[in-house]
Amino acid sequence: MSTAMSSRFLSRALPRHVPRxxxxxxxxxxxxxxxxxxxxxxxxxxxxxxxxxxxxxxxxTPVAPTPLPQKAPRNLQAFSMANKVCLVTGAARGLGNEFCKAFVESGCTDLAIVDLKEEEAQAAAEELVKQSCLDSNMDPSDYRIIGIGCDVSSEISVQQAFRRAMDTYGRIDSVVASAGIVENYSAFDYPFDRIKRLYDINVHGAFFTAREAARHMIPMGGGSVVLVASMSANIVNIPQPQTPYNAAKAAVKHMAASLAVEWAKKGVRVNCLSPGYMLTKLTRTILAHDTELKKTWESLTPMGRMGEPEDLDGAIVFLASDASRFMTGSEIRVDGGYCII
Structure with missing residues (x-):
């Protein structure tokens, strides 16, 4: 078949495309x-x-994606002070007040602030509630923080303070005996009435507080008692003379160990917290007029500084909470290394 014929044949066999x-x-x-x-x-x-x-x-229509729940890291619940009733003596100011703040920041909502003058204790309680509600979804009604007047050197006054706390809360879980004073006299010049007053507050007050705490804790299954001593229970401070204070704090340290043994099987733990030089408001005022003394204290401290009250928060919460449930008769020093040299 020729090329021309095949072309004509194909053109006839295939239909032509007609555009629509x-x-x-x-x-x-x-x-x-x-x-x-x-x-x-x-x-x-x-x-x-x-x-x-x-x-x-x-x-x-685009649909907004469902937001994922916010991630929350795990926390060791043994450190929580939620659902615990706490009582702190000497708590209207100073380290005692700092301990109260630490407890509230760790979840405590039931707290008795005990101090010599009830109006100051109540004012401290109101201020703590106010501060706790700032930048928080908590309301003042969520807290039961009360102020109680008490002279810890009087056994009757301490008993009355605990009775009021029990009437309010029904139980007491953690108690801190923080009330104390310090004075600086040379041994020859120390007036006897001042020595007696120091021992009545620092030693007898700690004992009365611990004993009343245990009396109310044991029927409830136990609790934690923290006696606040000092690094002065272990060393002799220089250059200031303070022999009765050092001896009193050594007594408090050994008191904690002795009571711990006595009450161990009754569920009451007793431990001791010993701070070093701390920059409380009162200490700052004193050192503002004696800068050389501040330099001396700092030079004797291996960390080269004095402690801030907040430096004690972790230790006090540890001792008062269930995180230290197998710990009794022990001392925790928070002193920047002062006692190790």
């Missing part, structure tokens, strides 16, 4: 609408109305 005429604009629009309705599963059947059809949007 373009649809009018209106017809094209109706076809597009029909296709959109047909393939949009969320649409209803097309309307038979003669009214002009509106275009159906085949693209679904």
């Amino acid at each position: 005429p373009a649809l009018p604009a209106a017809a094209s629009h109706r076809c597009l609408v029909g296709l959109q309705i047909r393939f949009n599963s969320s649409s209803s059947a097309p309307s038979t109305s003669s009214e002009p059809q509106t275009t159906v949007n085949a693209i679904p």
Whole structure:
């Protein structure tokens, strides 16, 4: 077969392609609408109305994703002071007040602030509630923080303070005996009435507080008692003379160990916290007029500085909480290394 013949044969055998005429604009629009309705599963059947059809949007409306729950890291619950009733003596100011703040920051909402003057103790309680509600979703009604007046050197006064706390809360879980004073006299010049007053507050007050705490804790299954001593229970401070104070704090340290043994099987733990030189508000005022003494204290401390009250927060919460549940008769020194040299 020649090339020309094969070309004519193929041209006759295959139908010629005839282009379809373009649809009018209106017809094209109706076809597009029909296709959109047909393939949009969320649409209803097309309307038979003669009214002009509106275009159906085949693209679904974006839906905001459900936010994932905020991640919360685990916390060791044994350190929590939530649901614990606490009582702190000498708590209207100074280290005792710092201990109260630490307890509240660790979840405590039931707290008795005990100090010599009830109006000062109550003012400290109100201020603590106010500060605790700042930048928080807590309300003042969520706290039961009270102020109680008490002279810890009087056994009767201590008993009355605990009775008021029990009437308010029904139980007491953690007690800190923080009330104490310090004075600096040389041994030859120390007045006897001042020595007696120091021992009545620092030693007898700690004993009365611990004993009343145990009396109320034992029927409830136990609790934690923390006696606040000092690094002065272990070393002799220089250059200031303070023999009765040092001896009193050594007595408090050994008192904690002795009571711990006596009450160990009754569920009451007794431990001792011994701070070093701490920059309380009162200490700052004193050192503002004696900068050389501050330099001396800092030079004798291996860390080269005095402690801030907040440096004791972790230790006091540890001793008062269930985190130290197998610890009794022990001392924790927070002194910047003072006692190791």
